[in-house]
Amino acid sequence: MSVRRILVPTTVFASVAAIWWLAGRAGWTNAYLLPAPSAVVDALSELTASGILLKHTLVSLQRVLLGFALSVALALPLAVLMSTSRPCRAVLDPLLEFLRQVPPLALIPLLILWLGIGEAQKLGIIVLASFFPVFLGFRGGISGVDPKLIEVGRIAGLARREILWRIVLPSALPELVVGLRISLGYSWRALVGAELIASSAGLGYMIIDAENLARTDIVLAGILVIGAIGLLSDLLLRIAISRVFPWLSADLEAARA
Amino acid sequence: MLELSDVSRHYQVAGRTLSAVDGVTEHFPAGSITTIVGRSGCGKTTLLRLLAGLTEPSSGEVRRDPSDQVGVVFQEARLMPWLDVADNVAFPLIGRLDRGEVAARVEEALMLVGLAETRRALPVQLSGGMAQRVAIARALAQQPDILLLDEPFSALDAFTRRKLQRTLVDIWQARRRTVVLVTHDVEEAVLLGERVIEMETGRVVGRVAIDLPFPREATDPAVVDHRRNILARLVGGTDPLP
Known part of the structure; x- marks a missing residue:
């Protein structure tokens, strides 16, 4: 089973690379628009050797982790607050619903004006992009708690607060986990978007800089690195979650998207 | 009454x-x-x-x-999926009794329903009948x-x-x-x-x-x-x- 789990994705990626290589070899694609896999590998090793790749990757990683952490730190208490307090819900729901409809990229100009083109603006975009999956996932999980489990708490004589902590929040975890995974993915996408527009470091910057220099091989290398880090961070998140909450493993499998 | x-x-x-x-x-x-x-x-x-x-x-x-004190066994087991068997049985007792007393009551209740060996299993790993026995143990452990x-x-x-x-x-x-x-x-x-x-x-x-x-x-x-x-x-x- 575990061999198959590694073998199948590896075969898929190898096949895509093979088709890509063949397409270049047969002259179906323009080597400038789509450099051969070997050229991209060369670019990757060149970037690695010079330390440029590591520098940009670390900058991007730091931004994503910080922005993601900020989102989670904001979303969790707010989700609990809005699930438990009717007045808060009445006041904040329309505002958040409005904000949710606005794509974060549309707010970039405003964020640049308000926060400049430094780190704060990038964090702002990541938070805007990654806040809602966590927030809505956790809220959905809280409101979807099985009332039959709450009755078990009532029979045990638990106070309202204890029911929240010992029944409602744990049972919201599966949906929170799905939210966290989506949110982490959104963080990456938003970051690269932000770095493409205004930045002097980071993987997004590396890509746009390479485009300006007509280095399609570096553009592709950057895309590969972003995808690989995205896959890896999702994998690490899943491993961490299944360590901490072993009972969630089944839900996690269902949430693989 | x-x-x-x-x-x-x-x-x-x-x-x-x-x-x-x-x-x-x-x-x-x-x-x-x-x-x-x-x-x-x-x-x-x-x-x-x-x-x-x-x-x-x-x-x-x-x-x-x-x-x-009232203990209820429902038609369905109603176990907390995130807690193992022993913690489910202990659920109503946590915060009410000291730790030693909770452990003793859990052991006794699990023995009564014949599930002492499965105390670390998660609800998802139990058959319907076993889950129901855990629910019965949970009510018994309360000594209602x-x-x-x-x-x-x-x-x-x-x-x-x-x-x-x-x-x-x-x-x-x-x-x-x-x-x-x-x-x-x-x-x-x-x-x-x-x-x-x-x-x-x-x-x-x-x-x-x-x-x-x-x-x-x-x-x-x-x-x-x-x-x-x-x-x-x-x-x-x-x-x-x-």
Whole structure:
């Protein structure tokens, strides 16, 4: 089973690379628009050797982790607050619903004006992009708690607060986990978007800089690195979650998207 | 003290009023074991929920000593999926008793339902019958003054059911707490009840004192007689037994 789990994705990626290589070899694609896999590998090793790749990757990683952490730190208490307090819900729901409809990229100009083109603006975009999956996932999980489990708490004589902590929040975890995974993915996408527009470091910057220099091989290398880090961070998140909450493993499998 | 005084519970369904429980007055003496029997939908589960305080009566009064602790075993196991077997059993005790006492009660309750070996399993790894036994252990570990059971054994195989019926009687005989058990199985009602309450369409239609010593055997002629008589009344005079 575990061999198959590694073998199948590896075969898929190898096949895509093979088709890509063949397409270049047969002259179906323009080597400038789509450099051969070997050229991209060369670019990757060149970037690695010079330390440029590591520098940009670390900058991007730091931004994503910080922005993601900020989102989670904001979303969790707010989700609990809005699930438990009717007045808060009445006041904040329309505002958040409005904000949710606005794509974060549309707010970039405003964020640049308000926060400049430094780190704060990038964090702002990541938070805007990654806040809602966590927030809505956790809220959905809280409101979807099985009332039959709450009755078990009532029979045990638990106070309202204890029911929240010992029944409602744990049972919201599966949906929170799905939210966290989506949110982490959104963080990456938003970051690269932000770095493409205004930045002097980071993987997004590396890509746009390479485009300006007509280095399609570096553009592709950057895309590969972003995808690989995205896959890896999702994998690490899943491993961490299944360590901490072993009972969630089944839900996690269902949430693989 | 556990009493129902002219208790009714109505539900509005599509503009019509349905009475799940209709004017029931009943006294459950302290330390007694009572079974409530009737067809599905006769209102016996609602009656149990009223006794547990989970459903408010539409009219009438449910009287229970506020200091009495209530334990409930539901039709479904209702385990917390994130807690293992031992932690599920400990769930109502956490924060109420010190750690040593909790562990001792959990061990004892798991032994009683025969699940001491599976204490670290997660609910998702349990069969339906095992999960139900955990739910029974959870209620027993509370050592409640009033134990309410809603078809607790219907998900179990015949052997386990028989064994747990015995365990329930043993515990009741040892502790003499008030027990009310709802079932659609007339044989079970006769085997377990000092008194059997017959219900139909939300009303109590009969009360039978079963004056037989415990433990009772399903093959005992007196048990068979009671069973036949109750069945005959509940199915409207036709005797389905040979």
